[in-house]
Amino acid sequence: MSSLYCVICxxxxxxxxxxxxxxxPICFARLVAALEHQKDHKNKYVRFEKxxxxxxxxxxxxx
Numbered sequence: 001m002s003s004l005y006c007v008i009c010x011x012x013x014x015x016x017x018x019x020x021x022x023x024x025p026i027c028f029a030r031l032v033a034a035l036e037h038q039k040d041h042k043n044k045y046v047r048f049e050k051x052x053x054x055x056x057x058x059x060x061x062x063x
């Protein structure tokens with residue numbers, strides 16, 4: 001059963017392609033970029049965050 005919301009960020013999905021993969025176009029592009037970065041740098045782990053606050057905003061909130 002396909003979700004009508006992105007499994008990463010929860011935004012509504014509107015295209016058949018996004019619905020079939022259950023990931024919206026923004027999150028999908030970010031995921032592909034993270035995987036390419038991992039491949040290029042041979043990192044063991046991929047850090048993938050939901051869209052939203054920037055790293056500076058998260059640091060400020062943690063302080």
